[in-house]
Amino acid sequence: METVSLVIPSDPKYVTTLRLVTASIARKMGFDIEAVDDLRVCVSEAVNYLFPFNDQIQVKFSEEEDRIVITIIAKAPFDDSKEGRLHRMIMESLLDGVEDREDGLVLSKGL
Numbered sequence: 001m002e003t004v005s006l007v008i009p010s011d012p013k014y015v016t017t018l019r020l021v022t023a024s025i026a027r028k029m030g031f032d033i034e035a036v037d038d039l040r041v042c043v044s045e046a047v048n049y050l051f052p053f054n055d056q057i058q059v060k061f062s063e064e065e066d067r068i069v070i071t072i073i074a075k076a077p078f079d080d081s082k083e084g085r086l087h088r089m090i091m092e093s094l095l096d097g098v099e100d101r102e103d104g105l106v107l108s109k110g111l
Contacts, residue, residue, distance in 0.1 A: 004061045010051040015044050018059060022070070025061045029068060030111060038094040039109055043070060046105055049087045050074045067096070067110040074104045 006021055008014040019040045026036045047057055053076030060071040091098045097108035 002063045005058060006061075007056055007058045008047070009056050010054045012048065012051065015047060018043055018047060021059075022061070025063070026068060029063055031068070031109075035109060035111075039068065039070070039107075042091045042094050042107055043072075045087045045090050046072050046107065047074075049084065050076060050104075067108055070107040072105045072107070 004025060006018065008018055022040050022043045023036050026039050031039070043059070050057055050072065054074045058073040062069040062071070088098065091107065095107050095109045099106040
């Protein structure tokens, strides 16, 4: 299992960089183009929601046998606000797993 870690400032101009890294890792693992797009959308949804609560956000990509696990380490996990529910709904509809943690969020998708 390999892990790639990226720390970005809480600034929307870095979302493109994060999306490119996400796509690169997912393609290398063998995900099809639709799954790659799903992962890019979900990573964007997560960090865009978390930006206002953090100075920076750490994102770890872990390659497991048949899935990718993306751990987003940041303050203020998703809440029950309308905006939080919308971001959560989008991610849950595109991924296999979305898990809240005290220190952030864990996203997963199988091949």
